[in-house]
Amino acid sequence: MRRAFTLIELLVVIAIIAILAAILFPVFAQAKQAAKVTASMSGLKQVALGLHMYSGDADDMTIPEYGYPENPAVDNNPYHSNTTWVGRMFPYVKNQSLFFDKTISEIHDYNKLYQDPYYPDPYYTYTWAWITTLSLNTQGYANADGGQKCDGTESGSGGNRSLTAIEDIAARLAATPTRYGSIPDWSWMRFYSTSASWPTADVYANTFSWYQTVFDSRKTYGVRFIGAFADGHAGKYGPEKFVKYYSLTPSRTEANTFSEWCTQMNNRKLWDFWGPYWKTS
Secondary structure (H helix, E strand, C coil): CCCCCCHHHHHHHHHHHHHHHHHHHHHHHHHHHHHHHHHHHHHHHHHHHHHHHHHHCCCCECCCCCCCCCECCCECCHHHCCCCHHHHHHHHHCCHHHHCCCCCCCCCCCCCCEECCCCCCCCCEECHHHCCCEEEEHHHHHEECCEECCCCCEECCCEECEHHHCCCCCCCEEEEECCECCECCCCCCEECHHHHCCCECCCCCCCCCCCCCCHHHHHHHCCCEEEEECCCCEEEECHHHCCCECCCCHHHCCCCCHHHHHHHHHHCCCHHHHCCCCCCC
């Protein structure tokens, strides 16, 4: 006659199962996250090549980042168009999902307008090509926006760049995943390198912040970020590419002022990575 399990034996089995679950579930979660990072990197490689192909068809010029109304007589709102860099490059990749980071959720209806979660005005509704979670380096790759230089002088806009003018093309960040505050599946199709290079390192942004758009992707990427580069390759980069400000531990801050930020950017040769916003190289 078979003996039934005693209560103590059942409790031991349950405890063993619970221990195994506690060990294995985080491993499974990490494996799932690693697969998403791999998928994002694969998509980013296609985007990097797409940017390079676009420039090849545009006399070696970088892709314009901004959109314009497609049919002003019907709708004069540029946000309702697909004429951003995303829409311009789409014919080269023919896959809308490539412009969305796989480590977070993404939109699935590419035919509707999306309301900005922070600005409820109906004017601020966007097509999918404006709110991608893969964003273009507008100041350091696409355009030379100009502004106050580190020597105190002003520089006007230099317009779009030529790839041949970029001094270290393999080091120049062209596009990277971004975050839009605490919104999980929404971002902005561009970022400003002058802000993104100078984030607050010890807190996340609860609301939208140009300073946090790139650095807050550490929520899913940890300390190794991924990016598409101007020469057409994709790769990883680390927190050493940022000039960090610390809100909770000020003694760790690397730059409190614009002058200190400039010193860090110069001494650490970070212009090669982010791009000089005042000139087309």
